[in-house]
Amino acid sequence: MHTPDCPRELPGAPGDYFATVIDSVGDGVIVVGTDGRITLYNPAAEEITGFSRRQALGTTFEKLFSVETPLLEMVAKTIRTGITISDHENVVVRSTGKISPVAVTCYPLILPNGENIGAILTLKDITYIRELEAAVRQADRLSTLGTLAAGLAHEVKNPLGGIKGAAQLLERELPDNSDMREYTSVMIRETERIDRIIRELLDLASPRGLKLSPVNLHRVLGDILLLQQQAVGPRDITFTKQFDPSIPDIMADEEMVTRLLLNLIRNAIDAMGESGRLTVVSRVLSDYRMTQNERNSRMVAIEISDDGPGIPAGDLENIWTPFFSTKSSGTGLGLTICHKIVAEHRGMIKVESDQGHGTKFTVLLPLVQ
Ligand SMILES: Nc1ncnc2c1ncn2[C@@H]1O[C@H](COP(=O)(O)OP(=O)(O)OP(=O)(O)O)[C@@H](O)[C@H]1O
Numbered sequence: 001m002h003t004p005d006c007p008r009e010l011p012g013a014p015g016d017y018f019a020t021v022i023d024s025v026g027d028g029v030i031v032v033g034t035d036g037r038i039t040l041y042n043p044a045a046e047e048i049t050g051f052s053r054r055q056a057l058g059t060t061f062e063k064l065f066s067v068e069t070p071l072l073e074m075v076a077k078t079i080r081t082g083i084t085i086s087d088h089e090n091v092v093v094r095s096t097g098k099i100s101p102v103a104v105t106c107y108p109l110i111l112p113n114g115e116n117i118g119a120i121l122t123l124k125d126i127t128y129i130r131e132l133e134a135a136v137r138q139a140d141r142l143s144t145l146g147t148l149a150a151g152l153a154h155e156v157k158n159p160l161g162g163i164k165g166a167a168q169l170l171e172r173e174l175p176d177n178s179d180m181r182e183y184t185s186v187m188i189r190e191t192e193r194i195d196r197i198i199r200e201l202l203d204l205a206s207p208r209g210l211k212l213s214p215v216n217l218h219r220v221l222g223d224i225l226l227l228q229q230q231a232v233g234p235r236d237i238t239f240t241k242q243f244d245p246s247i248p249d250i251m252a253d254e255e256m257v258t259r260l261l262l263n264l265i266r267n268a269i270d271a272m273g274e275s276g277r278l279t280v281v282s283r284v285l286s287d288y289r290m291t292q293n294e295r296n297s298r299m300v301a302i303e304i305s306d307d308g309p310g311i312p313a314g315d316l317e318n319i320w321t322p323f324f325s326t327k328s329s330g331t332g333l334g335l336t337i338c339h340k341i342v343a344e345h346r347g348m349i350k351v352e353s354d355q356g357h358g359t360k361f362t363v364l365l366p367l368v369q
């Protein structure tokens with residue numbers, strides 16, 4: 001084989017030179033012989049896969065990557081056919097258990113005489129690219145205002161904790177009958193209020209992702225209504241449930257769906273004052289199409305209606321905007337959060353309001369994600 005001149009500054013034999021070159025490549029490089037054994041494994045490959053060179057060399061590729069079926073198929077195909085295959089959607093499971101997305105290309109290793117003696121895999125860790133893509137999608141969703149507010153919220157969080165702690169210490173120092181206690185309790189209550197707003201804002205801005213599991217909507221609604229019935233106390237508010245018993249569990253994030261329904265039910269109760277009727281209806285819409293993305297999945301509809309004063313026509317378009325509230329103690333984030341939760345579940349939310357006659361919020365959620 002023709003050996004190129006080695007640069008003078010690199011000591012040792014040509015083999016060392018090539019090894020140094022391969023070891024210096026930032027992408028993972030793995031060479032597999034036709035017998036399936038690994039013959040080369042560079043440090044970047046160690047870093048990406050979590051397997052050390054010592055573990056890898058001499059072992060069969062199939063044994064080391066037993067669960068990464070797409071990788072096994074690529075190597076087998078390249079060795080069999082001598083063609084180059086790329087796959088940018090693969091996932092390599094590190095031996096540490098962490099899953100990192102990698103872009104993989106598998107080249108045939110061919111001698112000058114045309115003999116195919118194995119495959120060369122290059123692996124590029126694209127975790128960072130995936131994170132960037134997710135961040136871009138997230139930034140798209142959030143308005144500039146929301147992002148700024150979240151940044152500000154983060155900055156305010158720590159000093160706020162300090163103020164609350166100091167107010168609590170101050171309160172402890174005061175005698176039980178001191179007039180000053182009124183001031184400290186205002187300080188503590190208001191810092192708690194800011195803290196709640198900040199937590200909601202940060203929540204709104206954080207890319208949490210859905211934790212999907214089968215959710216029994218009727219149980220969730222039943223639990224919320226039970227608790228809210230106790231919370232309304234002496235107010236004369238009637239709760240009516242009309243549930244379609246044929247609704248199966250839906251695939252959703254239970255914590256988020258609970259928050260969504262709780263926010264809507266609380267708003268309805270807030271709107272009704274001293275007396276009223278809250279009605280919760282559930283239905284399956286069997287042939288409902290999500291026309292905007294051409295999905296054709298079955299949807300569940302949940303309607304939450306109240307017979308309160310309704311929402312003035314001029315306010316209807318503002319209710320989803322962060323901080324829009326007509327309540328003295330409202331944050332105005334409730335419906336913004338509801339909107340985000342529904343969008344993340346690929347659902348829909350709409351409102352119909354008849355001033356003087358009440359309001360109906362309808363949430364559509366797909367049965368499966
Ligand atoms: N069922 C309803 N009937 C009448 N008005 C409503 C109803 N639901 C929402 N609204 C109006 O929409 C506004 C925004 O609601 P949203 O839930 O976002 O904030 P909030 O309830 O004021 O505050 P928070 O939810 O943070 O306590 C409310 O202040 C109210 O004016």
Ligand SMILES: [Mg+2]
Pocket residue numbers: 263266267330334335
């Ligand atoms: Mg609300």
